[in-house]
Amino acid sequence: MSGTYLGMPAFPKAAAVSTQNAQLRANLTHATHTIRDKRAKAVAELADWAELRQAGKEIKDRTLRRLDHYLLQAEAAVTAAGGTVHWAQAAAEANRIVADLVKAKGEREVVKVKSMATQEIGLNEALAAEGITAYETDLAELIVQLGDDLPSHILVPAIHRNRGEIRDIFREAMSRWGRPAPEGLTDSPAELAEAARLHLREKFLRAKVAVSGANFLVAETGSLVVVESEGNGRMCLTLPETLISVVGIEKVVPTWRDLEVFLQLLPRSSTAERMNPYTSIWTGTTRGDGPSDFHLVLLDNGRTDTLADEVGRQALRCIRCSACLNVCPVYERAGGHAYGSPYPGPIGAILTPQLRGLTSEVDASLPYASTLCGACYEVCPVAIDIPEVLVHLREQVAEHGTGHRAERAAIKAATWLLDHPAAYRTALRAAARTRRLQPRRLPLPGPAKAWSDTRDLPTMPEQSFRDWWKTRGQENTP
Amino acid sequence: MTTDSRERVLARIRTALGDVPATDEPPLRRGYLPAHVTEDRPTLLAVLAENLAEYRAHVNHATPQQLPEVIGRLLREHDTRSLAVPADLPPGWLSAVGGVRMLTDGPALTAERLDGIDSALTGCALAVAETGTIVLDAGPGQGRRILTLVPDHHICVVRADQVVASLPRALPLLDPTRPQTWISGPSATSDIELDRVEGVHGPRRLDVVLVGEAPR
Incomplete structure (x- = not known):
């Protein structure tokens, strides 16, 4: 099973180690510079980017101001479409709901679509403790899982690994989890992707339960949206009989039409594409097509605390594109692990301390993991003023007297x-x-x-x- | 337990929003453009073809009369021996196909069986030119979602009148109650050094046939 963030050292301590790792820095510099130039080009194609960004910000703010209303609307729509809605106040409760659903099906394994929410609540570890194996199916998550590692980037959790390291992990670990890596596997990305295809195919075909997150939940229709590239998401969302989606309460958007804004903002900000290869949208269950049993777990886990902070609540607008990571000078040098949470980089520095509170050493240090250069704010597709929230959180850290x-x-x-x-x-x-x-x-x-x-x-x-x-x-x- | 949690989460939200006045908000101002390209048919088709090709989909043109021949050629090129099709595929699409085992979509066509099939042929609900996206919604001529997912080769037929410019044009035409798959090029990943590579779990080859009266 992959590692855990528990007991992570404070950011400066972790960063002091990671900044000495020349390989890590080279990998990160290469990857983040590749993507940031492409993103700038993809965004420059749209003459109305500023207006899209404004609309994205405004839609999210309006949703947050009536969050209870939209969640109830979503719950009613999902239920009417044949789904079951669960509410979880914290990580342990969400994990318990998922584990019980899997056990009620008599299953011991699940396939997973990459999901930040399930990383945040440590679902894989919680399921393992109940004797249930969770197979990550996103290529980068697979690399992290096989390498007994931690994710270090929101979009590309294995960004800290280069192709040679990935080949070594596949060769060494695939056989322990299922189908071994092909003989003579090289470090060509196409061959590595092929190895992942072969390794995971048998798991997709036999899986009875899948666990996902969602990028958006449409209140008026109860529709869930997952954007992805590889097709592992489609496999998980289509083949199994039971689908369990763990979704943060801030993922809701009011109307079907609102997707026209976010599905323009997200792909260009995230992978610098006009559109990601696959987007799956489903509403409850459909007879004869896809899972016959659908469960939505609505997750709070610190989000209502964040919502209570008038300055900090803007962090809940985040659509997890990771553009802020790719332009951040601190992230580029320190790497994602130093942030001690699945949410690294600038957004992590404001989200993690708000979701978890400022009590631990690492969380109190996160608002300082920034030069306040403002590059993150500039690229944010929903205009989260990250520097503003950082300064606000620093004030809180200073007031509470935890360090500094x-x-x-x-x-x-x-x-x-x-x-x-x-x-x-x-x-x-x-x-x-x-x-x-x-x-x-x-x-x-x-x-x-x-x-x-x-x-x-x-x-x-x-x-x-x-x-x-x-x-x-x-x-x-x- | 979860009912209790539901009430508590809702109560916490309401407390957290104590500073927000309970007045109605003015309608949202959507200052963005309804489309980024001119919306005449030739432009839409050209932009769609260009964007599909950029994401490594193979774009083919055909008149309605030529369509069966183009489908036959694509299957021969891919060396297809077995083909999965929706039960309501328009008659005539397969009139130039020979020597290929046909499997019709239905509950008996399981994932395991589809895994051994070479190609799938479907229509679509609509296509979005600007983003190079084809939308399938399990409607007429499309079959279940699984049909275009498990085989390694997908041939998708797009009629010229199904192409719209942009997402703001597409969303009002789509039915949210239907399961949807939006496809923009073949399966791909950027997970190795943030560099795009085609081909992971979904079909690694996507052939799109654009059907109009005046092909180039």
């Missing part, structure tokens, strides 16, 4: 100086006059040491800007 006491003290001192201009001026002059005596580094004690140890102090100019400004008219320089 030094920052609080520094800001207090700076505030006093800025409120007292005369003192500020004097301090600047004193600093300039003593510049020869100043050390190149300032070895701070305690937790601040990690910061000061890796940074040289800026050299102090001979004159402060204020003094230079005052005297510049008297000199004869251009």
Whole structure:
């Protein structure tokens, strides 16, 4: 079974290790730069991108403002179409619902469509504890599962692996999970995809239960939407008798028509395609076509806490495209694992601490895993102001006193100086006059040491800007 | 337990939204374009063909009279020995097909049996030019979803009058109660180094036949 995020170190500690991994950085730089250029091109094709983005933001905001109403509408529509709706307050309850449904069918295995929600709740591990094996069928999720690894990217969970590493994992682990890798498997992506096709085909054909998430849930019709590329989603959504979809309550959109906005925004932002190869849409059950038993598990798991925060709730607009990861300088260098959750990168830095709370060391450190450069906001197809939420969460971390006491003290001192201009001026002059005596580094004690140890102090100019400004008219320089 | 959870989640949502005024909102402003291409028939067909080809679908043109011959040729090219078709395939489509075992869609055509079949032939509900997308909704001439999923080769016939420009044009024409599969090129993945490779679990070859009066 794949690993777990429990007990992950705080972001700076994890990043200190991952940034030393040259292979990881090379893999990430290659992959994120490939996709970010393609995304920019795909977006530039649409003259009305700004209007689509505005509509996407507005639809999601309106939905969130009446979330109870739209969820009840969706529940009624799904039920009328032959589905069964379950509600789960937290991860354990959702896992229990799924495990009980699988056991009621007398099954010991399920096939899975890639789903962030089931990663978030640790469904595979919970099912394993009940003696149920969950087979991941998305190629990247398969790589992660076979490598006993953790996902590091929302769209491409195995982005930290290059083709050579993937070949080695397939050769080594496929036989333990089912059909072994073909003899003489090379690292050509086409051959690796073929190996996955052969390995998973027998599992698709015999599976009786599938578990999925959903990209969208249409309130007025009860329709669920899954976008994908490989066809593993279609296999899982079509072949088994029972389908269980675990869907976060923020995935609901009001109307069928709203899909025309999100199905333009998502593929271009995510895989930089005009449209992803396959989109499956189903409403309840259809006699003689696809699963005859459909269950929808609506998942809260911290989403209502996030909704209660007037600044932070915009994170619930997220459609999981991962464009923000691909442009983030911090993500590119630190890698996805450092974020200690299935949601890495800029969106993870605001989503994870809100879903899980700021109590653990890693979650309290996440709002600081950013340079606030704003690239994430620029590419976000639903205009989530990630820097704004990061700063807001930093305030909360500072207020709660979980770590970063030094920052609080520094800001207090700076505030006093800025409120007292005369003192500020004097301090600047004193600093300039003593510049020869100043050390190149300032070895701070305690937790601040990690910061000061890796940074040289800026050299102090001979004159402060204020003094230079005052005297510049008297000199004869251009 | 889950009924209780339902009430609690709903109550938590209502509490969380305590700051939101309970007034009706004005209708949503949809400032985006209804289409990004001019909507005359030749343009729509050309844009669809171009976008399908860019995603490595094989695009073929035919007049209604030529259609059976084109289908026959595609099956020969793929060396198809067995072909799955929907029960209500338009008569005449198969008139130029010989030496191929036919299997008609129905409950007896299980996934296991489909796994040994070379090709599937269907029509579609509509196609979207801008995105290079074909939509199947299990309607006339399409069969169940499984039919176009398990065989490795899918031949899809699109009539010129089924092509619309964009998603805003397509959605009002689609029935949400029907199970839908939107197909934009053959199966593909970007999971290895974020580079697109064709061919994983769905059909690895997609042949589209565009049927109109004046083929190029």
